[in-house]
Amino acid sequence: MGIYGALSSAVSGLRAQAHALENISGNIANSQTTAYKRIETDFLDLIPDAPLNRQIPGAVQAQSRSTNDIKGDIKSVSTGTYIALNSNGFFVVEPKVGQSDGNAVFAGTNFYTRRGDFEIDKDGRLVNGAGYYLKGLPIDTRTGNISGSVPEVIQLSNAFLPAQLSSRINYQGNLPQVPKTTAYNPTVPGSELLDAGDYAGGTTGTPLNQIEAGDNALFLTNTIEGGSITVFAENGAPAVVQMRWAKVDSQANGGTDTWHLYYVSDSNATGTDAMWTRVDTEFTFGPDGSMTAPTGTSIDIANLTVNGVQVGDVEFNFGAKGISQFADVNGTARVTTLNQNGYGAGEFVSVAIADNGRVVATYSNGMRIDMAQVVTAEFNAANQLKRHDGGVYSATAESGEPITDVSGGGILGGSLEASNTDISEEFTKLIVTQQAYAAGTRIVSAADQMLQESLNMIR
Template identity: 35%
Template sequence: MGIFDALNTSVGGLQAQSFALQNISGNIANASTTGYKGIGTSFVDLIPDSTTPARQVAGGVTAFAQQTITTQGTVSASTVATNMAINGDGFFSVQKASSVVDNVPVFSGVTDYTRRGDFQVNANGNLINGAGYYLMGVTVDPKTGNPTGNVPQVLQFQNNFIPAQATTAVQYAANLPTQPKTPASTTAAAGTLTAAGGINPSDFASNPLPIGSPAPPVDAFITGAVVNNQATPAAPITAATELSGTAPSDSLAAGFASGDSITIDTSPATTITFVTSGATGNQLNITDNVGALLNKISAITGASASVSGGQITLHTGTGQDLKITANTPNATTALAGLGFGAGTPPITKARAAGTNVGTGAVTGNDLTAFTNESISGGAVTAYNAAGTPVNLQLRWAKTDSATLGAGHQDTWNLFYQTSTTATGTQTAWVNVGTNFVFGANGALTSPSGSAITIPNVSVDGQALGGLTFNVASGALTQFASSAGAATINTITQNGFAAGQLQSVAVGNNGLVVGTFSNGQNINLAQVTLSHFNGTNYLKALDGGAYEVTDLSGPAIIGASGKITGSSLEGSNTDIADEFTKLIVTQQAYSANTKVITTANSMVQDLLNVLR
């Protein structure tokens, strides 16, 4: 009986090796199949029952398939935006259509699982892989970005439409120059707010500072009566009036002498020195006329002196106090001769409170002054509730400067354009109503929060409503800039017009992102992954899909693997390993045939005994 058992065992060996060869051939054939998981062969010996170990024989063999589903394939880049690969544990949930009715797939409701991620969008907006399986996932609300459920469904993105979203917030980041270079600053007198790049409310018929804010002080001034030795009351000053000279010329009784000097203190202070001849810069000849002295003082204060009826009035042109100090006794006498006080210098006149309370608006009449005394703050396209685009223009105006001395700090106001066609007293620009104050280190010190609210924004009749102006910590600064203009780092908003879906792509986080005709990229769905406790006990189906079995256990939503977009997982087949197995299988198969040949020869010998 042993010889015949050997024959049967060898036949079993041939069958087992044939089974192994079939698996090897299948693995080699699918070496380039996306997401393919090779099938190995497990050999199991079949030992016949024996009463004692001493009579036990080797027995036969059978072969079983051994899955390698948990073995990762190589991930490579793909040019298709909807392709995806799984790095690590996990499966895509898919369904296969049981039929198609009116070009619409009908599903049986049975969910299968695959790692084949070569999905592409079909005419119906479904994502289908190369084996015909439809991708499942959880849809995402396009406005909130939150999942609309937790049970995966077959995804479809046909004719997706998103309604318009009104702008409610503007994100802003910029650097404002310490010294803005405005058209007005290049012509303004030194030491004035305008020269420092600021805005002078006195240049406006309607005070553009925030609504209800106190009007800036009016400019300080000094008034004096001209005294001469010719007539009483004093004759009006003319261009021929001398600073010094002898009667009966129209001159002062006591003039300035060479070496005299006076200081005009409007922060910063400037000294005027008198010389015999050849005056340059802030010098005057003692033979110059009164008009030359007044012009020199006006250039320093930034406001022209006025002369009327023998009266001289000097102005600062700003809200600063005006102080004139004589630095020599003779200069003191000369100032008194001009009628500016007979007492001991300095001559000081404090600024007075203004009467033009802030309206927070720039009218059409004041557009030129506003443009000349402010700098651009950038622009952004915002959207109203109907999705109508609105060009929101911004400008910055410096309302105070630390360079003006004690009591001053770098302060800015932000304006937005409410009308592009305003004329006369119509409002063209609106002050948002917040003082942006910066410290000496260029950091924003006020407001302290990260956002302000701009109420009732409207541009050319298009209402945007209240807008939140967001400035993150450190996003708005005031550092020196050679250009003297605002450097806009970020200016974005959260609104958009209505749009139609143009294309979809899958990101590395498994989110399906739709690109719409309005330029928006909106999250549409979340691709879910599932895993199994007994992964290698799944039943393989055609097309790289797997079916749940009792040994695999049910699918568990969620997996440790990560989805990589625009990528594909290749086959985990190792050609070199398969070729090695092929050689071993061939040799084993041949060896079994040799056993059969040998057993057959032995049987023939046994039969020959009977002859």
């Protein structure tokens, strides 16, 4: 190989250590860059072809190695739209290339990033600190189901949330075997029952469909509270549905345990005007406390109207065994489930990304509506992705095609991934690189001196 070969090897070593220094300096410079992935340096020895008994050391070549599959530390932040990935995936993003007629124009090419510092821009899109826009799938706000298949730049709206009509009331609970109403007297058989004959226009043994305002005080003494809930008309007008249960027959009285459900239809009624309206269904129970009628899982409350607010037909859903009649020493109705599916109109307040990757908008009416589903992508060879400015990557033939995931797995809302650069480790590598470079220069100096000695031999 000779002196010139030694010089060539030494220079290749200097070049390789300079390349390593470049990677180290870049890692240190980006130690505080969100989700930055450090670059490692690999050294490859280049051995010239030679017979076995004449093998000689060769030169060296440096190449970069990505660490895209090594996560940085994840920290909690107060910004609701910041997200991190506790997986090997990447967020799917797209850059904006300009505007046309006031509308943003996007590149039409997917890029991939771990940088999750997304914030809402003036147009309602989620963009990170490097200027890349988050992509996802739209969600049907009525059903909560994903309504698309091709990821697109997430677009949020700060418009009012339209009201949703209450079409269902979910109700579950237990009615006491003996309701301890105000009129109940344990020494008087049947005192816990409501007798329609005691009310204006009522007849004993006949269902009392309405309660006049003048009989309200008496009605309250013969019934127990069944809970109340606010429902909404189609235009968002609220109506408070107050319910009371009246037991009208019992086994102890020689009949069947039978209950009627009433609700306030006009709280401002006076005199002979109807204040309470009966739900047109009888609830009966067997000796074991289970409901024997109605036999389904729900009934319909026809044309529900409260204080002039017309809600319409509402499903009263109690499930398979949602209402029971078990003995209760308190003699009151114990409601375990009471909710409904409507809401009034609301003004946009804020947006956040949940741990399942759902982009959730919050409104002034207290509703939280899923607007979009964040899409992530994984690669079989993530370290073979091509790097670009801003912490983004593009797929290559070596990385393979992206494997998309719409489940939201691994997404952490209100979190941010830090750089995976370890400053102490980089400084250690810096010292080693500096010493290796210095050693290489010594080889060059020694070779130079040997050449000088060779030239001096002819003097």
